[in-house]
Amino acid sequence: MKKRVPLVITFVTGFIVIISFFIPHRPFGPLETDTLIWYSIILGFTLLIGVDSLVRLHVRQMRRRKEGWWYSIVFFTGFFYCLVIGIISIMRTPNPFQPGTIFFYGYKTILIPLQSTMFALLAFFVASASYRAFRARTLEATLLLIAAVIVMIGRVPAGYKLWTRLPGIANWVFNVLQMGAMRGIMIGVALGAVAMSLRLILGIERTYLS
Amino acid sequence: MIEEKRNFWDWINSIDRGIIYLIIGIVIILPILLGLKEEVQISPSVRSAYEMIESLDSNDVIIISIDYDPASMPELQPMLKAILRHAFEKDVKVIMMVFWPLGLPIGTEGLEEVAKEYGKVYGEDYVNLGYRPGDRAVMIDMGKEIRNFFRTDVNDILLDSHTMMRNVHNYNDIALIVGLEAGRFGEFWVQYVGSRYNQRIVLGVTGVMAAETYPYLQSGQIEGLIGGLKGAAEYETLIEKPGFGLTGMAAQSWAHIAIVMFIIIGNIGYFMTRRK
Numbered sequence: 001m002k003k004r005v006p007l008v009i010t011f012v013t014g015f016i017v018i019i020s021f022f023i024p025h026r027p028f029g030p031l032e033t034d035t036l037i038w039y040s041i042i043l044g045f046t047l048l049i050g051v052d053s054l055v056r057l058h059v060r061q062m063r064r065r066k067e068g069w070w071y072s073i074v075f076f077t078g079f080f081y082c083l084v085i086g087i088i089s090i091m092r093t094p095n096p097f098q099p100g101t102i103f104f105y106g107y108k109t110i111l112i113p114l115q116s117t118m119f120a121l122l123a124f125f126v127a128s129a130s131y132r133a134f135r136a137r138t139l140e141a142t143l144l145l146i147a148a149v150i151v152m153i154g155r156v157p158a159g160y161k162l163w164t165r166l167p168g169i170a171n172w173v174f175n176v177l178q179m180g181a182m183r184g185i186m187i188g189v190a191l192g193a194v195a196m197s198l199r200l201i202l203g204i205e206r207t208y209l210s
Numbered sequence: 211m212i213e214e215k216r217n218f219w220d221w222i223n224s225i226d227r228g229i230i231y232l233i234i235g236i237v238i239i240l241p242i243l244l245g246l247k248e249e250v251q252i253s254p255s256v257r258s259a260y261e262m263i264e265s266l267d268s269n270d271v272i273i274i275s276i277d278y279d280p281a282s283m284p285e286l287q288p289m290l291k292a293i294l295r296h297a298f299e300k301d302v303k304v305i306m307m308v309f310w311p312l313g314l315p316i317g318t319e320g321l322e323e324v325a326k327e328y329g330k331v332y333g334e335d336y337v338n339l340g341y342r343p344g345d346r347a348v349m350i351d352m353g354k355e356i357r358n359f360f361r362t363d364v365n366d367i368l369l370d371s372h373t374m375m376r377n378v379h380n381y382n383d384i385a386l387i388v389g390l391e392a393g394r395f396g397e398f399w400v401q402y403v404g405s406r407y408n409q410r411i412v413l414g415v416t417g418v419m420a421a422e423t424y425p426y427l428q429s430g431q432i433e434g435l436i437g438g439l440k441g442a443a444e445y446e447t448l449i450e451k452p453g454f455g456l457t458g459m460a461a462q463s464w465a466h467i468a469i470v471m472f473i474i475i476g477n478i479g480y481f482m483t484r485r486k
Contacts, residue, residue: 021406029354032350032351033351033354033358036344036347036348036350036351036358037347037351037358037359039344039347040342040343040344040347040348040359043343043344043347044343044344047343093365094364094365094366095318095340095364095365095366097314097315097318097340097364098318098364098365099315099318099319099322104315107312107315108315111280111312112280112283112316114280115279115280115281115283115312116280116281116283116284118281119281119282119284120284123234123238123465124230124231124234124235126469127230127231127234127465127468127469127472128227128230128231130469130472130473131225131230131469131472131473131475131476132476134473134476134477135476135477135480136477136480136481137480145473145477148473149470149473152466152469152470153466153467153470155440155466156248156440156459156462156463156466156467157248157249157250157251157459157460157463158248158463158464158466158467160251167251171253174421174424175424175428178421178424179424179425179428182421182422182424182425183425186422186425
């Protein structure tokens with residue numbers, strides 16, 4: 001029973017969504033709408049499950065005094081800050097994310113700088129990794145190195161100033177060489193997704209039940 | 211003397227990462243502080259996006275989907291503002307919606323800022339639908355009726371009480387979707403809305419995502435593509451309203467030069483030490 005019910009739900013919902021793509025009329029069209037609304041509602045609850053899981057993990061780490069457990073204090077500070085400020089803001093306005101609310105103030109002064117900083121660190125890591133990794137050790141590595149340099153310089157204004165034809169060459173690398181490889185990967189991924197979806201709908205793939 | 215030479219090439223071959231970080235930091239910060247602006251060449255993909263919005267009539271309705279958060283803000287926020295300026299200048303109506311919950315505040319801020327610049331009225335010229343979970347489900351069902359998922363806007367006001375929304379029900383009433391993407395939602399727009407409802411789509415994506423989005427442009431599944439900060443700078447140039455895109459482009463340009471210089475220096479060091 002524990003396995004059959006999820007298998008039946010997966011089959012029925014998958015069947016409805018596929019059929020309604022080809023026959024969007026009654027009864028499949030409205031059935032699809034109901035299925036999609038249910039999907040959205042369930043997804044909302046998964047956010048709660050995510051929060052629950054994260055809180056449990058940090059409580060466990062603090063109890064066991066695992067290495068770096070005090071990072072969990074930082075987590076709980078941020079968590080309760082968002083919770084309390086969020087509830088206060090929702091009580092005052094229907095949209096706590098509206099500029100001018102107390103929640104937005106915290107978002108703007110804490111979250112935006114933190115997230116932007118984390119992402120900005122990428123520039124430093126990319127520079128350091130490029131310096132170490134792009135060495136002309138083999139023919140393949142040399143080709144990769146040349147392509148990287150052409151694209152890096154050709155896609156910024158300095159490339160045009162250096163040689164007016166450089167952006168054109170960079171675009172050719174991007175639009176022909178890169179695109180051919182990318183298209184192959186995308187077609188492969190899409191075929192894999194179709195195969196996996198069919199396996200799930202037909203109940204052949206059951207690993208998600210364990 | 212030989213020992214000294216060897217030490218020098220060894221040093222060149224393995225420069226301390228602290229020095230690399232310092233130089234990259236300087237070349238990024240200085241152009242921003244000095245307010246330097248670089249002239250950019252307009253790429254065909256950004257021109258197509260611009261021409262798509264340029265071809266819209268006044269009172270046409272477009273959807274702008276905010277699918278990013280503060281991490282991608284430096285690249286995508288200038289795009290949002292440039293597109294909004296272009297749309298409002300042409301009196302195009304804008305519906306904003308969000309699939310990344312943390313994108314809602316920055317999207318709202320950008321929308322309100324530009325709407326104020328052009329004296330646009332909420333509910334008449336633009337509406338903010340806010341966030342709904344369910345991404346693909348929301349995208350698909352909006353093709354039948356937007357109100358299935360968005361009965362109210364972000365401020366909990368019924369959609370039908372907004373004059374601009376009274377005749378907007380599904381994608382038939384939407385002239386264009388502009389997706390600003392830091393994740394896979396751009397693909398979802400193409401796969402679930404473009405292919406199923408024949409909806410015209412323009413995507414603005416982060417620099418790292420441009421490579422995987424280009425195939426959709428070449429196949430004609432999207433009308434235009436704005437890639438990374440460079441794309442934002444190009445769009446600002448096209449609408450003749452320079453903003454952070456052009457300032458950031460100067461920093462990016464210098465950073466790329468510095469990285470290429472490091473690559474060249476590293477290879478010189480590598481060959482000199484290998485020769486020994």
